[in-house]
Amino acid sequence: MLLTNLTAATMKDGYGLIEDAAILIEGGRIAWVGPRSEAPSGHDATDCEGRLATPGLIDCHTHLVYGGSRAHEFEQRLTGTSYAEIARAGGGIAATVRMTRAESEADLAASALRRLDSLLAEGVTTIEVKSGYGLDRDTEIKMLKVARELSQWRPVDVVTTYLGAHALPPEFRENRAGYLDLVCNEVMPAVAEAKLADAVDAFCEGIAFSVDETRRVFETAKALGLPVKLHAEQLSNLGGSAMAASFGALSVDHIEYLDQPGVDAIARSGTVAVLLPGAFYYLREKQAPPVDALRKAGVPLAVATDLNPGTSPVHSILTAMNMACVLFGLTPEEALRGVTDNAAKALGLYDRGLLTPGMRADIALWNTARPGDLAYPLGFNPLAAVIHHGELVRGIL
Numbered sequence: 001m002l003l004t005n006l007t008a009a010t011m012k013d014g015y016g017l018i019e020d021a022a023i024l025i026e027g028g029r030i031a032w033v034g035p036r037s038e039a040p041s042g043h044d045a046t047d048c049e050g051r052l053a054t055p056g057l058i059d060c061h062t063h064l065v066y067g068g069s070r071a072h073e074f075e076q077r078l079t080g081t082s083y084a085e086i087a088r089a090g091g092g093i094a095a096t097v098r099m100t101r102a103e104s105e106a107d108l109a110a111s112a113l114r115r116l117d118s119l120l121a122e123g124v125t126t127i128e129v130k131s132g133y134g135l136d137r138d139t140e141i142k143m144l145k146v147a148r149e150l151s152q153w154r155p156v157d158v159v160t161t162y163l164g165a166h167a168l169p170p171e172f173r174e175n176r177a178g179y180l181d182l183v184c185n186e187v188m189p190a191v192a193e194a195k196l197a198d199a200v201d202a203f204c205e206g207i208a209f210s211v212d213e214t215r216r217v218f219e220t221a222k223a224l225g226l227p228v229k230l231h232a233e234q235l236s237n238l239g240g241s242a243m244a245a246s247f248g249a250l251s252v253d254h255i256e257y258l259d260q261p262g263v264d265a266i267a268r269s270g271t272v273a274v275l276l277p278g279a280f281y282y283l284r285e286k287q288a289p290p291v292d293a294l295r296k297a298g299v300p301l302a303v304a305t306d307l308n309p310g311t312s313p314v315h316s317i318l319t320a321m322n323m324a325c326v327l328f329g330l331t332p333e334e335a336l337r338g339v340t341d342n343a344a345k346a347l348g349l350y351d352r353g354l355l356t357p358g359m360r361a362d363i364a365l366w367n368t369a370r371p372g373d374l375a376y377p378l379g380f381n382p383l384a385a386v387i388h389h390g391e392l393v394r395g396i397l
Helices: 071-078 083-088 093-102 105-120 137-153 176-193 211-223 240-246 260-269 277-282 291-297 317-328 332-338 341-346
Strands: 002-009 017-026 029-035 045-055 057-059 124-130 157-165 199-204 229-232 251-254 272-275 301-303 363-366 383-388 391-395
Touching: 002 363, 017 045, 045 057, 057 317, 057 341, 071 083, 093 137, 105 124, 105 137, 137 157, 137 176, 157 176, 157 211, 176 211, 199 211, 199 240, 211 240, 229 240, 240 251, 240 260, 260 291, 272 341, 277 317, 291 301, 301 317, 301 332, 301 341, 317 332, 332 341
Parallel strands: 002 045, 057 124, 124 157, 157 199, 199 229, 229 251, 251 272, 272 301
Antiparallel strands: 002 017, 017 029, 045 363, 363 383, 383 391
């Protein structure tokens, strides 16, 4: 497939724009990209009518698989009840746990596919999906199986993450050590043996798990050969990010309360900072992540929807990009890099996120020639077509 008459945002060195470009695809990979006048001969060309080509978008932090709804908690928060108060009263994550445990794999898959379709319609070609709403062996495994199966039903790559240390389940409310024993000694080894997870995550926060508890989870993950990532510094500064950096974490996510020592630690480890403006927006938080400090330290910035039923029911990666610009001060180029190259790095993937030779041919084509237009509007989707692993899966060329 030779795509011609397009503007290519290669995402190498800024947008890496090539005007009047061509892209040659062979064997599911990008074989060549450059000016159309220099395109390899001997290939039938497909005219892209001046559209913009970007790498396929990557949503590197979601909780896509879950049961039920928590719309009523949205109303509670708007009348003054805090997220922490809702959680302490048995709502929040615990409420979704009850509903998720009650649903079958088929029910979970059906609702997850509806959510996934919203993201695919905006050019997403790779997505991360976490467990963490089962908090017992059988339901966590059920969630991860459903997440793995999504790629059998839709043209998307799914990266799965075991998030057993998300919250304490009600049956372990008075036995924190016992629950960590379950996570580390039973569930995580079973998940690793079945190859159901590509990484391990935890929620390190005052309403969840301490730094020392999270360290134990990470030590187990390391022994099982699983990389780690962390929900960190969302509501307070516990120092979780620095601890995660000591394990070479792929990413630290949220990080509104990250301090300078934490910034320095993740800069040294090469850890990606994943910004989740949807949760910031829905929780009406006041302290934004230290974007300037992260920039100065050279920390890669990724952006994701954090799609979840309680604090970020955001089904739009384009909206997340806009929010990252408006709420956190990212430039449109940083936002686009945050859902392409840097999002790939946050998942430990180095074969996508750029339009350069050798990369997977995951490409989104847009009805615009300006990459800045993708983060600019709200409620408008300029997607024209999607190529996934070299195959046209959406739109017409």
